[in-house]
Amino acid sequence: MATLNLLIAVSIVYVVFLFCVAFAADRAARQGRGAWLRSPLIYTLSLSIYCTAWTFYGAVGFAARSGLEYLTIYLGPTLVMIGWWWSLRKLVRIGRAQRITSIADMISSRYGKSNLLAVIVTLIAVIGTTPYIALQLQSVSLSFAAFAETERGLVDAGAVQDTALYVALGLVVFTILFGTRNLDANERHHGVVIAIALEAIVKLLALLAVGVFVVWGLSDGIVHTLERIDASQIADWEVSPSRWTGLTLVSAAAFLCLPRMFQVMVVENEDEGHLRTASWAFPVYLMLISLFVVPIAAVGLEVMPTGANPDLFVLKLPLLAGQEGLAILSFLGGFSSATSMVVVAAIALSTMVSNHIVMPIWLRATGGTATISGDVRQVALLARRLSIAGIVLLGYVYFSLSGGGTALAAIGLVAFVGVSQFLPALMGGLFWRGATRTGALAGLCTGFVVWLYCLFLPSFGPGVLLPQSVFDAGPLGLGWLRPYALFGAEGMDSVVHAVMWSLLLNTAAFIIGSILSFPSPMERLQGAQFVNVFEHSRTAGSWSGGMAQSEDLLIMSQRIMGAREAQALFADMARRQGLSGYLPEPSPEFLERLERELSGSVGAATAHAMISQIIGRAAVSVEDLLAVADETAQIMEYSSQLEAKSEEQARTARQLREANKLLTQLSLQKDEFLSQVSHELRTPMTSIRAFSEILRDTSELGPEAQQKYSSIIHDESRRLTRLLDDLLDLSVLESGKVTLNTQSGRLGDMLDRAVAATSGDPGLHIIRETAQEDVWLTTDHDRLAQVFINLIANARKYCDAPEPRLTIQPRMQDGRLVVDFSDNGSGIAMADHGLIFEKFSRIGETKTSGAGLGLAICREIMARLGGTISYLPGQKGATFRVVLPVETRLAAQ
Amino acid sequence: MKPAKSVFLERRSYRRRRMGDAAVLLPLFGTVLLLIPLLWQSAEGGARTTDVMLYIFGVWALLAGLARLVSGYLEVGPAAGTEEGVVEPSHEGPG
Numbered sequence: 001m002a003t004l005n006l007l008i009a010v011s012i013v014y015v016v017f018l019f020c021v022a023f024a025a026d027r028a029a030r031q032g033r034g035a036w037l038r039s040p041l042i043y044t045l046s047l048s049i050y051c052t053a054w055t056f057y058g059a060v061g062f063a064a065r066s067g068l069e070y071l072t073i074y075l076g077p078t079l080v081m082i083g084w085w086w087s088l089r090k091l092v093r094i095g096r097a098q099r100i101t102s103i104a105d106m107i108s109s110r111y112g113k114s115n116l117l118a119v120i121v122t123l124i125a126v127i128g129t130t131p132y133i134a135l136q137l138q139s140v141s142l143s144f145a146a147f148a149e150t151e152r153g154l155v156d157a158g159a160v161q162d163t164a165l166y167v168a169l170g171l172v173v174f175t176i177l178f179g180t181r182n183l184d185a186n187e188r189h190h191g192v193v194i195a196i197a198l199e200a201i202v203k204l205l206a207l208l209a210v211g212v213f214v215v216w217g218l219s220d221g222i223v224h225t226l227e228r229i230d231a232s233q234i235a236d237w238e239v240s241p242s243r244w245t246g247l248t249l250v251s252a253a254a255f256l257c258l259p260r261m262f263q264v265m266v267v268e269n270e271d272e273g274h275l276r277t278a279s280w281a282f283p284v285y286l287m288l289i290s291l292f293v294v295p296i297a298a299v300g301l302e303v304m305p306t307g308a309n310p311d312l313f314v315l316k317l318p319l320l321a322g323q324e325g326l327a328i329l330s331f332l333g334g335f336s337s338a339t340s341m342v343v344v345a346a347i348a349l350s351t352m353v354s355n356h357i358v359m360p361i362w363l364r365a366t367g368g369t370a371t372i373s374g375d376v377r378q379v380a381l382l383a384r385r386l387s388i389a390g391i392v393l394l395g396y397v398y399f400s401l402s403g404g405g406t407a408l409a410a411i412g413l414v415a416f417v418g419v420s421q422f423l424p425a426l427m428g429g430l431f432w433r434g435a436t437r438t439g440a441l442a443g444l445c446t447g448f449v450v451w452l453y454c455l456f457l458p459s460f461g462p463g464v465l466l467p468q469s470v471f472d473a474g475p476l477g478l479g480w481l482r483p484y485a486l487f488g489a490e491g492m493d494s495v496v497h498a499v500m501w502s503l504l505l506n507t508a509a510f511i512i513g514s515i516l517s518f519p520s521p522m523e524r525l526q527g528a529q530f531v532n533v534f535e536h537s538r539t540a541g542s543w544s545g546g547m548a549q550s551e552d553l554l555i556m557s558q559r560i561m562g563a564r565e566a567q568a569l570f571a572d573m574a575r576r577q578g579l580s581g582y583l584p585e586p587s588p589e590f591l592e593r594l595e596r597e598l599s600g601s602v603g604a605a606t607a608h609a610m611i612s613q614i615i616g617r618a619a620v621s622v623e624d625l626l627a628v629a630d631e632t633a634q635i636m637e638y639s640s641q642l643e644a645k646s647e648e649q650a651r652t653a654r655q656l657r658e659a660n661k662l663l664t665q666l667s668l669q670k671d672e673f674l675s676q677v678s679h680e681l682r683t684p685m686t687s688i689r690a691f692s693e694i695l696r697d698t699s700e701l702g703p704e705a706q707q708k709y710s711s712i713i714h715d716e717s718r719r720l721t722r723l724l725d726d727l728l729d730l731s732v733l734e735s736g737k738v739t740l741n742t743q744s745g746r747l748g749d750m751l752d753r754a755v756a757a758t759s760g761d762p763g764l765h766i767i768r769e770t771a772q773e774d775v776w777l778t779t780d781h782d783r784l785a786q787v788f789i790n791l792i793a794n795a796r797k798y799c800d801a802p803e804p805r806l807t808i809q810p811r812m813q814d815g816r817l818v819v820d821f822s823d824n825g826s827g828i829a830m831a832d833h834g835l836i837f838e839k840f841s842r843i844g845e846t847k848t849s850g851a852g853l854g855l856a857i858c859r860e861i862m863a864r865l866g867g868t869i870s871y872l873p874g875q876k877g878a879t880f881r882v883v884l885p886v887e888t889r890l891a892a893q
Numbered sequence: 894m895k896p897a898k899s900v901f902l903e904r905r906s907y908r909r910r911r912m913g914d915a916a917v918l919l920p921l922f923g924t925v926l927l928l929i930p931l932l933w934q935s936a937e938g939g940a941r942t943t944d945v946m947l948y949i950f951g952v953w954a955l956l957a958g959l960a961r962l963v964s965g966y967l968e969v970g971p972a973a974g975t976e977e978g979v980v981e982p983s984h985e986g987p988g
Binding site for chain 1: 920924943946961
């Protein structure tokens, strides 16, 4: 009885001592003293919460059952620690730069501050950690029971449960007291850290002391101990390679992903440089703590009665040997391992639960604004405290329901595999820009489901949560879905089986989901900040000072940080800006600092959202930026459109200028023509009038003269008629009212007609290629002949060569008939090319009596016939090209 | 930059980078060493637990020693590894 009472007394003293140490450390940190609190050694020791009661008691049990296999649990973290340079350093840097408060915050921040991801991570973490907390409670109560047992025989289960409950309540009090002291953002808990560092020393010393006692007390030194190991049932090195590698992998993954490890390693980290020390010191710690495990196990197996629980060898060997002091130290070691784990896990989980589940719900329920009502600070603290109590008590409930029968190590491994599911999303997000939220969601959910089905649910044993039939034949008789032989992978160890399938499918879903999906702007921004954290360290979106209401900000900050702290902060900022009073200008620096302060309390995303709301920017700035970028792009596009348009306008202007020039020329020509035409009209009219007057007034004209005069009148009126006919013809053609008299005929015949019709003047020599003229055309022969006549007549009129020659050259080109009329004159001046087909145009000084309508009429005719007539520049003389469509029958065969 | 000094600096930063490489390769090296005992099982009779235990603890100590050696050369802090120094060596949380 004395020992038991002593144990209780020592425990209470120890707990009080821990409270005092934590309190002193907190106070020292608050007052700015205590640089030693931030030493790398403390950091390294705080990492030792990896070694829980599972290590302290369970490792020996593990070793007693399967030899050296227990080492894998410590070799994995060792490999991670010595590889700190490329993994942990980045993790810690990001954690500090992004003000990460938990692993859920980390994963959600990486994938665009997605709260859904944070919620899922939180749920997995809670489900994975609850059994683990139960395990700690179980180990404390079992070790307590072990003492009681030696005192007064068997202890009833109720007493064990009571112990667990007291321990749980004590832990809740401690955690709430030191874990939620301040709502500070980056969640550094000096009191807690120093307490767990102290506990780290206690548990190491306790285990070493028991080890030394076993080796030098119960055996005769190292050689003798080695002999006893060789003689024990774990003497043979029989480890399944798949378990060896699988467990090493899963422990390495869990070391990175366990919420409590993340808490001490990243969140509580003061200085990246601490990692440098921890990189070798922590492996040494792990090595020391596992050094005596095999000797203790071997000696325990030999000394203890068969059937004794090997998990308690650490405690029972000293008790058996009557070393009560050592036993109490050993108990304290186990107690320390258990409590430090529960405290940190509860802090980590409560932060996650309150920041990602309770606060978003509360904010939404109160209308989403921080200024409406209620004290956010109180709500957040209350949420965190309730979460702590809830989580620890959940562990207790799990413990009392499960009855605490299972071997410790089994539960630990199940939890390890569960939290390892964070690994692909975490590491992928750290090193792969292409990782997306969809991929992370898919991977996490897949891994979680596989873990639940293959390891967690079956771990309760057949018939508890999964019926026996599912184990034997799979659900609904689907043999390939048996939980221990998924996809026909039979004969594997269940843990390795679950590790393999869950991580494999998790990673596959993560990669495929990431590749197939498209990240949102926020995700891409965060992804770049995470992956390239070493290039640009701290660039959390800055605030451009706006019309923020400093007073509103103060009201909000007071609610979150507490009135005194907020007022001090505001006054300090105001003083720095050279203002008196409590309201600084809402400058970007001020807003940035305020956001940093707030994010420690309520998480980065929430703090950002709250400030945005008050300064009147509800949406996150990335979207704004993108909208701005879009607008810029639109403006650029618009301006390029304008440019194109103005180019087009310049082109049009050029065309207009040309047209204008043409019009001016035309108008000049028309004037010229009008004077010409009036002259043309007046000349015959004058002679007609003169001769008709002579005929009227002169009575004694001879019949010969009469005949002569009247024929002059006749000729002149014919000339008038011809002129008027031409004008009429042109106007008919232009108005499109002309009816074509289409028929088939040979080209040669039409040319013959044209040449015959113009054969008045023998001066022109016409060269024809009759062989080429054997083409049949379906067209208006008279009109076409009119064009030909016109062209021949023009050549006759205008060709200025001494021996005028006209070559008529028909040929087929691209399915059309091309007839070139080229003379050997001097051609038409370049400047006149545009004019010759215009009405009333007559080029150069005219020696002839045309009205300038011929070519204009030709052009209209050709347009009606579906062809063209054009002037072909660059030939020897003037060349006109007539192009006509031809029917398929080409020759007159 | 004075030439004499820059040569010295270059050697130093060169060494630091190679040590960065070593730090990256160290866990790989450790993994290989820790997998070697798996090969001993196939031998006639197999290895003894004590032999493997001594080997693994030896490797453990070796790895810790190497990690200490290597990390001594590595410069932690924002400027490490990159050319341009980045701000903020220690941003305390608000308090």
